[in-house]
Amino acid sequence: MIKVSVVGAKGRMGSHVVEAVNNAQDTQLALALDAGDDLTAITPDNTDVVVEFTVPSVSLNNVLTLIGQGVDIVVGTTGWTEEKLAQVKAAIAQGPRPETQKVFIAPNFAISAVLADFFAVKAAKYFESAEVIELHHPTKVDAPSGTAIHTAHGIAEARKATGMAPVPDATETDGGSRGQVIDGIHVHAVRLRGLNAHEEVLFGNAGEQLTIRADSFDRTSFMPGVLLAVRKLAGDAPAGLTVGLANFLDL
Ligand SMILES: NC(=O)c1ccc[n+]([C@@H]2O[C@H](COP(=O)([O-])OP(=O)(O)OC[C@H]3O[C@@H](n4cnc5c(N)ncnc54)[C@H](O)[C@@H]3O)[C@@H](O)[C@H]2O)c1
Numbered sequence: 633m634i635k636v637s638v639v640g641a642k643g644r645m646g647s648h649v650v651e652a653v654n655n656a657q658d659t660q661l662a663l664a665l666d667a668g669d670d671l672t673a674i675t676p677d678n679t680d681v682v683v684e685f686t687v688p689s690v691s692l693n694n695v696l697t698l699i700g701q702g703v704d705i706v707v708g709t710t711g712w713t714e715e716k717l718a719q720v721k722a723a724i725a726q727g728p729r730p731e732t733q734k735v736f737i738a739p740n741f742a743i744s745a746v747l748a749d750f751f752a753v754k755a756a757k758y759f760e761s762a763e764v765i766e767l768h769h770p771t772k773v774d775a776p777s778g779t780a781i782h783t784a785h786g787i788a789e790a791r792k793a794t795g796m797a798p799v800p801d802a803t804e805t806d807g808g809s810r811g812q813v814i815d816g817i818h819v820h821a822v823r824l825r826g827l828n829a830h831e832e833v834l835f836g837n838a839g840e841q842l843t844i845r846a847d848s849f850d851r852t853s854f855m856p857g858v859l860l861a862v863r864k865l866a867g868d869a870p871a872g873l874t875v876g877l878a879n880f881l882d883l
């Protein structure tokens with residue numbers, strides 16, 4: 633049995649993770665902690681893998697504390713930047729298990745979203761124009777979504793690798809309606825009651841368009857991916873920091 637502790641256990645995602653861990657045959661719930669709880673209660677004696685779904689403003693500190701505790705960590709919280717990821721890598725190197733500790737961070741655990749991101753990166757070099765629209769529930773605290781940021785970076789890298797020119801855009805006045813520009817790609821965020829988590833990637837050439845869309849209608853859609861990551865960390869995932877569920881899929 634894989635002993636799993638959950639941090640952010642009272643949240644929308646954390647409570648689903650607690651249920652998924654309780655229902656799976658090969659996992660058992662160790663500790664379920666939330667804001668105000670002492671994360672140093674989590675140790676290698678009681679926990680194999682911690683799953684962290686909290687808020688972007690506290691996640692880095694939680695992860696650094698948990699690295700210090702010597703446990704492996706699956707992180708679903710968004711808000712990760714290159715600087716924060718560098719701090720995680722440095723903490724692993726200076727932590728109690730520098731050669732063996734595993735930290736896994738994914739902006740999205742839904743197979744539909746991971747595949748949409750993968751297909752978008754594949755399509756990127758064939759289209760002059762590319763824009764990302766993400767659509768979420770109005771209780772989400774961060775915009776744009778971690779998934780959309782990841783997709784925009786992936787598209788931008790694919791374009792750079794083939795030496796493409798910047799996306800065409802004659803806009804001279806912009807009161808914010810062209811969205812946030814991430815690595816040269818415009819990203820638009822919609823917050824709407826009734827939505828859960830959705831992303832559309834629009835590609836355009838003269839006379840044609842490709843739309844790639846992923847819809848997570850319910851948070852249960854994230855749980856197979858979370859459990860896959862837990863099993864990989866308890867199994868053959870590489871030591872160190874890994875980012876993105878695509879690393880654990882046969883794509
Ligand atoms: N990776 C994915 O597939 C995926 C899917 C959905 C949401 N998310 C991300 O997961 C995060 C959480 O989303 P949510 O909808 O569950 O949010 P939420 O607000 O419902 O839950 C966050 C929980 O974290 C707790 N918390 C706050 N500070 C804490 C601390 N210092 N220590 C421990 N717990 C603390 C809160 O009390 C709350 O219970 C967000 O960043 C969201 O974007 C990722």
Ligand SMILES: O=C(O)C1=N[C@H](C(=O)O)CCC1
Binds near residue numbers: 739776777778
């Ligand atoms: O509900 C959320 O919040 C979600 N956050 C992630 C993101 O920001 O990409 C994944 C989808 C759901």
